[in-house]
Amino acid sequence: MAEQRGDFLLINDNNTRTKFALADRTGLVDHRSLRSEEIGESSLRKTLEDWTYEGVVLASVVPRHLEPIRESQEGHGIVEVGPSIRLGVEVDFPDPSSIGADRLANAAAVADRVDGKPVIVVDFGTAVTFDIIDPRPAYIGGVIAPGLDAMRHYLHERTALLPEIDIARPRNAVGRTTIEAMQSGAFHGYRGLVREILRQVEEELESSAKVIATGGYAALIAHELEGVTSVEPLLTLEGLRKIALLNFS
Secondary structure (H helix, E strand, O other), X not given: OOOEEXXXXXXXXOOOEEEEEEEOXXXXXXXXXXXXXXXXXXXXXXXXXXXXXXXXXXXXXXXXXXXXXXXXXXXXXXXXXXXXXXXXXXXXXXXXXXXXXXXXXXXXXXXXXXXXXXXXXXXXXXXXXXXEEEOOOEEEEEEEXXXXXXXXXXHHHHOOOOOOOOOOOOOOOOOOOHHHXXXXXXXXXXXXXXHHHHHHHHHHHOOOOEXXXXXXXXXXXXXXXXXXXXXXXXXXXXXXXXXXHHHOO
């Protein structure tokens, strides 16, 4: 493979998939991913062998991955995302250390978009998270709900007859097969979950908000969903790039 050059390696290490991006100071150059269960020093070196970069920004929510990731990046400066580094957004939260690194990256990604009103990031990952950035801009908290994969795995594992389905948009709300019925529950149920949580959050904020969806199921669940401003699958990685700009001279 031809060598690709950038300024930064960005790593979003989550429970299901770990995503990598090669970035320069103007944007993302390339991106790829691994199943998180495959993370190890050798798999990381192989995945990244054709990328050349200087600094590394790591957002991890899987503590056991920290050592192999650090070892694979020996010789590079590493910034690990947490509330003590420059994020470009204030953290107004009782225990900042308890906020997931990916959620801080999402806040950093949208800090310049508040424009007088709050921003809500809905991230469809292993969990569905809602993170709220107020107009200061400051991260003020959020909502955490089970993700779609957790739901479909749980139904299959805890029932005798229900299969493990692929999440897809059903043709009709009324399923004519067990799989269609489960897909309807997942698709329409999670769209309803998003609508109601957004309604409650905006009511509490006493303001409408810009709503940005990201994560693996964002394109499916949030597409043309009322109240969602945009769907941006690479938002977390873009937040890590902004963090890189703030923390590497």
